[in-house]
Each structure stands twice: as C-alpha cells, then as structure tokens.
Amino acid sequence: MYDDDTRKRRRLTKAVLLAAVPLAAAAALAGPLTGMFSGGPADGGPGGGRGRGASPAPAAPGTPAATGPGPSTSARSGAAPLAGKVVVIDPGHNPGNFQHTAEINETVDVGTHRKECDTTGTSTNAGYTEAAFTLDVSRRLRVVLQGKGATVEFTHDADRPFGPCVDERARIGNAAGGGEGADAVVSVHADGSAAGNRGHHVILPALVKAGAADTAPIVGPSRTLGERIQAAFARATGSAPANYLGGGTGLDVRDDLGGLNLSTVPKVFVECGNMRDPDDAALLADATWRQKAAQGIADGISTYLLG
Structure with missing residues (x-):
C-alpha cells in the first residue's frame, strides 16, 4: 500500500x-x-514571379519547361544573386496571331510613326513557327532566371487570343515590379532573312525623341545589356554573330521598333538565328540548343544586373 x-x-x-x-x-x-x-531537381517551373516549394522534374527534351513555381535548389538555399531584381521577358509574337490577322494589322503609335499592332512572325521551311520558338525559349529562360532569384514577368504566355500590341508590350515592361519598372526587358525573336544569312544578333534602341518616344535615358544601359547578352549567347550556343548585318558585332541599332521606342527601362531584342536558313533552322528546332540559348540570354542578363 x-x-x-x-x-x-x-x-x-x-x-x-x-x-x-x-x-x-x-x-x-x-x-x-x-x-x-x-532536395529536388535544379530547375523549377516557369511560373511568373518567385516560386516556393519543391521543384518538379525537368521537362522532357523537345517540350517547353513544365509549369509551376518552384525555384532552383540554389535559390532555396539562399544563393540567389538576382534576388530583388525584376526581369520582363517578351516572347515575340503569339501563336494565336495567325487566327487574328485583322486585329494585329490595326496600327498603333510607336513614337516615330504608326505601325502594325503585331505580326505573325516567321517560320522554318518545315513549319516550325517563330511564335512557338520564342515561347519555348522564354519559358526556359524564366526557369533559369528564377533559379538565380529574379522575379520574372511575361508580356504574355500564350494566355490571350493574340498580341499584345507592340505599344502594350513596352508598357508592361515600364510598369513591372509594382509600377517601378523592370530592371531589364528582353524580347525573344528569330529572324526571317534570306538563306545563307546566318547567326544571332541583338537589337538595341536608337536615340529617338518623337511623340511618346524618348529613348535618351535608356540608350546607354540598353547597349550594355545588349553587349552582355550577345557575348554570353555566343559562348553558350557556339553561334557566330550575324554575317548579314552589324558588321560582325552581333549588334544592330534600330529606331523603328515600338517595343524599344516606347520603353522607359533598359530593353533589347534578341534575334537568336535565321529561321529561313536551313542550317540555322536546324539549330532553332533543336530542344538542346534552345536550352543553351536560354542559358546564354540568362547569363547575359545576370552579368548586366550584377554590374
């Protein structure tokens, strides 16, 4: 007891x-x-903005990167060199433009003159469209940049019937990051020049002051952005600068593009190759090469943003 x-x-x-x-x-x-x-794979999905959580498996070769918000393992561990930076990716054209030719033929003010809202873009002889190419590379690019900690916004993700028009594309970059404007904007394209014209080039804004256009504040930083992308793109892809313009520099200055004229933040166009040349077309249609292209553009953006 x-x-x-x-x-x-x-x-x-x-x-x-x-x-x-x-x-x-x-x-x-x-x-x-x-x-x-x-743990998890190095590549997260290409959803807009910073991702959270475990990353999905990488997309199968030949397909666009899988959707979803997951960043890379390095970003989750704190190695995010582009944290706080806002990048706007502008996939050239839109797969839906082919069904909306009347709408995209309407003209808009680009500062120096009026120009078509948008175009369908070009294609390879085999029918691989520029709109499909730019969307694929842009999605891959988004994954890489998010893995570095950047906030990434798209002008479109084939989530609208057509467009946006070139003036709206510029406004999206100008208003990104909660209205403060993007730190950098890159428009992804492929050229439609004659067979035999090969290589990549980056289009830079000319000094334009007309109507709603005033590129004076962005000409200098846009050139730096373009030079960094051109050099990194060449290293990543092994592609030579265009042999038909730019004097072998891989750079071309233009004053007729509304997406550049109306931009108030640093912006360039990247023409990744010539879809009408059979040798370049073979590269552009290859998923492995497109991943290299995305990596090269991302590397160029990163070196620009990090100074």
Whole structure:
C-alpha cells in the first residue's frame, strides 16, 4: 500500500511518460519528411514571379519547361544573386496571331510613326513557327532566371487570343515590379532573312525623341545589356554573330521598333538565328540548343544586373 504522496508521484511519472511517447514518434518522423523535401531537381517551373516549394522534374527534351513555381535548389538555399531584381521577358509574337490577322494589322503609335499592332512572325521551311520558338525559349529562360532569384514577368504566355500590341508590350515592361519598372526587358525573336544569312544578333534602341518616344535615358544601359547578352549567347550556343548585318558585332541599332521606342527601362531584342536558313533552322528546332540559348540570354542578363 502506498501513502498519498507516493501515489501522487507515481501518477505524475506515468503522465510524463505518456506525454513523451507522441513527441518521440513525431521526432522520428521529422527526419524522413525533411529528407523528402530538402532536395529536388535544379530547375523549377516557369511560373511568373518567385516560386516556393519543391521543384518538379525537368521537362522532357523537345517540350517547353513544365509549369509551376518552384525555384532552383540554389535559390532555396539562399544563393540567389538576382534576388530583388525584376526581369520582363517578351516572347515575340503569339501563336494565336495567325487566327487574328485583322486585329494585329490595326496600327498603333510607336513614337516615330504608326505601325502594325503585331505580326505573325516567321517560320522554318518545315513549319516550325517563330511564335512557338520564342515561347519555348522564354519559358526556359524564366526557369533559369528564377533559379538565380529574379522575379520574372511575361508580356504574355500564350494566355490571350493574340498580341499584345507592340505599344502594350513596352508598357508592361515600364510598369513591372509594382509600377517601378523592370530592371531589364528582353524580347525573344528569330529572324526571317534570306538563306545563307546566318547567326544571332541583338537589337538595341536608337536615340529617338518623337511623340511618346524618348529613348535618351535608356540608350546607354540598353547597349550594355545588349553587349552582355550577345557575348554570353555566343559562348553558350557556339553561334557566330550575324554575317548579314552589324558588321560582325552581333549588334544592330534600330529606331523603328515600338517595343524599344516606347520603353522607359533598359530593353533589347534578341534575334537568336535565321529561321529561313536551313542550317540555322536546324539549330532553332533543336530542344538542346534552345536550352543553351536560354542559358546564354540568362547569363547575359545576370552579368548586366550584377554590374
């Protein structure tokens, strides 16, 4: 028989032991669960803005990068050199433009003159369209930039029937990042020149001051952005600068593009190759090469933003 004090001590000991059992079980489970979610593939999905959570598996070769918000492992671990930077990616044209020719033929003011809202873009002889190419490369580019910690916004993601028009594309970059404007805007394209004309080039804004256009504040930084992208693109893809313009520099200055004329933030166009040349077309149609193209553009943007 126990006295009252002894019984109280026994009941207290039993209560402590019973409480410890679920705590121990939870601790045992925590280890495996942490292991399940601490790793993951290097590439996250290409959803707009910064991602959170585990990354999905990389997309199969020949397909656009899988959708979803996950950043790279390096971004999750804190190695995010572009954190706080806002990049707008402008996929040239839109797959839906082919069904909306009347709408995209309407003209808009680009500062120096009026110009078509948009065009269908070009294609390879085999029918691979520029609109499909630019969307694929842009999605891959988004994945790489998000892996570096950047906030990425698109002018469109084939989520609208056509367009946007060139003036709206400029306004999207100007208003990005909550209205402060993007740190850099890159419009992704492929050229439609004559066969035999090969290579890549980057289009830079000319000095334009007319109507709603005033590129004076962005000419200098846009040139720096373009030079960084051209050099990185050449390294990543092994592609030579265009042999038909730019004097072998891979750079071309134009004053007739509304997307550049109306931009108030640093912006360039990247013409990744010539779809009408069979050798360039073979590269542009290759998923492995398109990944290199995206990496090269991302590397150029990164070196520009990091100074």
